[in-house]
Amino acid sequence: MPFGFGPPPVLVCGSEPLAGQVVAGLRGEGRRAEALDRERLLELDPRRIRTLILADPPHAAALVAALVARGRYNRRPGRRPGRQAMRRLILMHRQDPPPRFTMPEPHSPWRPETFAILDRAARALLGRWPLHLGLDPRFGQRPHLLIAGFADPAQALVVHALRLIQYGTGRPCVSVLCAQRDAAETRFRSAYPQATAIADIRFAPVEDLETLLAPVSRVMDGRSASEGRVPETRPPVTLAFVCPGDPAGEGIELARRLVDTLAALQGVSPPVLLETGATSGPGRTPAAGIEDWDGQIIPVSYLREACRPAVLLDGRGDEVARTIHDHYRDSIAAQGRDPNLEPAGQPWELLATSYRQANRHQADHVWAKLAVTDARAVPEEMVESFVLTPLEVERLAIIEHERWAADRHLDGWSYAPVRDNQLKHHPQLIPYADLSEPMKDLDRFAVRGLPTLLARQGLGILRLLIVGIPQPAAGCPGGMRLRRLADQALDRLIVRYPDRALVLASTLTDRRSRELVREAMDREQGVGLFLLLPRPLGHVLAELPDPYERRDFLTLAARAVRRIGLNGETDLAAWLSERADISLILGDRVPEGVVEKRVRLDPGGSGLDWNFEY
Template identity: 75%
Template sequence: MPFAFGALSILVCGPGALADLVVEGLRLEGRKALRIDAQRLETLDPKRIRTLILADPPDASALVEAIAARVEPCGRPRRRATQRLILMHGQDPPPPLPVPDPNGSLRLETFAIRDRAARALLNRWPLHIGMDPGFGQRPHLLIAGFADPAQAILVHALRLIQYGTGRPRISVVCADSDAVGAAFLGAFPQAPEVADIRFGPIEDTPSLLREACSKETHASSVTPTDAVPVTLAVVCLPDAAGEGVDAVRQLVRDIADIQGASPPILFEIGLPLDVGTATARGRIEDWDGQVIPVSYLREACRPAVLLDGRGDEVARTIHDHYRDSIAAQGRDPDGEPAGQPWELLATSYRQANRHQADHVWAKLAVTDARAVPEEMVDSFVLTPLEVERLAVIEHERWAADRHLDGWSYAPVRDNRLKHHPQLIPYADLSEPMKDLDRFAVRGLPTLLARQGLGILRLLIVGIPQPAVGCPGGMRLRRLADQALDRLVARYPDRALVLASTLIDRRSRELVREAMDREQGVGLFLLLPRPLGHVLAEMPDPDDRRDFLTLAARAERRIGLKGETELTTWLAERADISLILGDRIPAGAVEKRVRLDPAGAGLDWNFEY
């Protein structure tokens, strides 16, 4: 019986649950996908295949070679529509594969499941989601358990963890931590050059948390550095359904009790045997505001990641820039290993471009800026001070990428030995070398423009605690509408972000009104104490649901050390204060808008 499929169908071939998961992910987003086995694949006319996904098949090299031979028989490329072949494999490097003719119709792509899942997870929940580099906070990633994809997340985090706020920290707690640490540092001996990395038994998690909250001295520093609470946690335990749930709950309590913090916690839940019935259930009011269930396999199988190459568009643009710069110097980019066309580029160079692309979002966070559709932006230029600050961070990022690839400092470059003379602090670079980093960051607007994106600076509007007698309700919402209209009109070149603890019902009314009414309004959730404490003070289930619904929409969850640091943050980081009531609270900045439903109405103290 003939096998019928449409010309636009995506064919998926491979054993086990992974192929089922790929098909399910494609169909959930409206893609036409069909599962086939290897025997059926041999009978198909290759001219009718437009996209074929090989889901981690056995003997991948032989299978790809056989497909390539059928698509381009006798090595003679035929002119016809591009045929896309995606090989999913465990992690980089990929298995040895034939190199298709770049002028032929077959486009071969390799997809490292754990590596790409780690990229996707840290793009959706970036390392700065629980911190504010503009307030001098630095990242501290905690990894509990070392089941998949923990190592891939650890490595990718090391490539992205530079924010220019001091030496970052990573803590890994797991079973057999000595062996895990030795194996990791054996594979990545230069990793300690990138960040402070601590390995410890999972039962000693409280000790590591206490150590991170004490003054510490790094070997390269003569002065102690500030305490650094956890800003993001990832839990990857072998038995997610059993010990994992209890371990996550204990981790939430330990971080709150010891550090007074409540960072987002990504909880790798794995997959049940019947992947087709795996659904997330629960009510928002049952959520603790912190734990976010994730599945790295599901993340990798999302069409945006697997098919649409999210992140690779920017990476390809970066590589095109590099090829253009080589040509501008009078050299042939095709004659250099790092200058090959993307289709022929070695995996290590592709990854270097991807890592630079992924770090764009960290640079925007450092600059208090956001990528938006290009039509929303007239122009954007980094100031000289911003260029210099980002150039330092870009050099640190580049050095981290080189260190993790096994390179070390030497006065003379040697590609075979992986020696590089530029693996030194930015301040010690020559001016021409510094200019390379400056050039890279000055190109950010152009780089994003090629993806149809522009850059807007943030307008941070702080909302201090409302006055006791300030009423809420319709009058407050109308005043909020008026204030929002005027702010948007007054600052068309800024992206509005509201910063609030959301503890007070009236603040939540204002934030919800703004976010529901005006597209693109963001939210920084300010946490002067752990989320569990905040929720415990909300006995009313409606208040709890209201708080959690808004908290889920926050793009940052910034941990602060009590009310004093909250006041300091509002005074130092807000551009404008939105005052609710008839008094000016602590933390208000010079530019203020007062919403007083019971008295003066809307009162501005600056020109708008």
């Protein structure tokens, strides 16, 4: 096969349309890729292969065995084989567990890997759009994931979300709307009988959307009735996926109905990810068509996500998991044992799928723990040091135990006073408070190691500095003078707090606030944005009839790292008072209830006014 100059292309062989999707995904990001059928593959000289992807081929085990047999070393008895280039073989399959196949002999040049399409797609989707995208766990908000439609990758999303849904804010919720409700629920509960130990899971027919959502209390922060609020029974939806059987037909209509119903019944506008299918066009994403974007529905494709070179070839998402595993191997060696002699201590390339998955699940939850800690990962050179406080360690240890328990429950384990691996019984599947101190120390040890774990990836941890921006005073002028004052104030805050990552929190409904936020995010790399939504997004857009203002709002909304739904102006004031570290006041009037530390920007009067030392 004449491959031409440069490195050999990635070869792809398997079932259509998956094989074609893989080739298109690789070529779309500048990778060389060639498709070939089974017969041509088995005729090819194995020395011409460097990376081979088998895209869910029929009779996968037989094909792998034939390839390995053709690539064996030819050597005389008693002689060691010569050095040969390693041949990477990636076997894509629908979902774990992978197909059984015979592993190559130790000196074989073949290095087989398995790639579960649905499981890796779910990880990639919830990595890019995490469960905390639409909530603030530090404000007491509980995650509530809604799945509308139960076509692929719906079940994989539910399962992986259950592994990540622990934020220490009470019992999380998952709602599933699907046409064949009874069959889907029976199938899911049969596969994951212990799932209800993790979250409140409800299935309902699609036509019962309004009924399912109507009883939900609009209270979002879990405060007690003694504080003047009625305790909630089920929180509003914080993130939604639409997974229709016919993406080109029913999908967009179902997504629009969901958006309208959530706004009318719950007063919230969470991100709604719409599965568009593998063969549909790329969709109008916020970056491609901001004028047409409603600010809420985000088109995605699980197959395109899984076939991105970074995920399929480069192990994107596995970096922290591999580091966790390397740390485990080091700990075994430090105890004087050989990790290669233990099933869980094998090198990553030889590690059994179940052990790889356990590392991946622990790694994927790192970002939830950072969200709970009001921190984020940054390049290591930006951080001098980071240590969790004792209170943070204990909070995260509770969450880590809940995460571990969720992973065990999804694997079919249940509580029993004596451990039995055959029956999947475990004595530690109890609340954290009931654990012995040595068992609690295991969870504490795991979370104390977060800074070291990320440091092995060249990352450090910075705490957030949340700067709240209340609604500007009516007479506050905008323009260049306000932007200059904002630049001066933010520059001084960055110098004053070099060990914090700046995040601005605003509703973005006022042009002057948007000017300030855009200027800060454009000038300073790494400035984040929390979009505060005290009312449905559609209501906000309706109050911005000017096309330029709508585009301005949506462009900034697309850059937000969080979209926090709140229950009206009262909750907005409470959030700014409780969660902001500093208030940035625009104008000559200081609103009631803002945090003690504040900087007032008065372009028409006194300029900058600080009420604390900076």
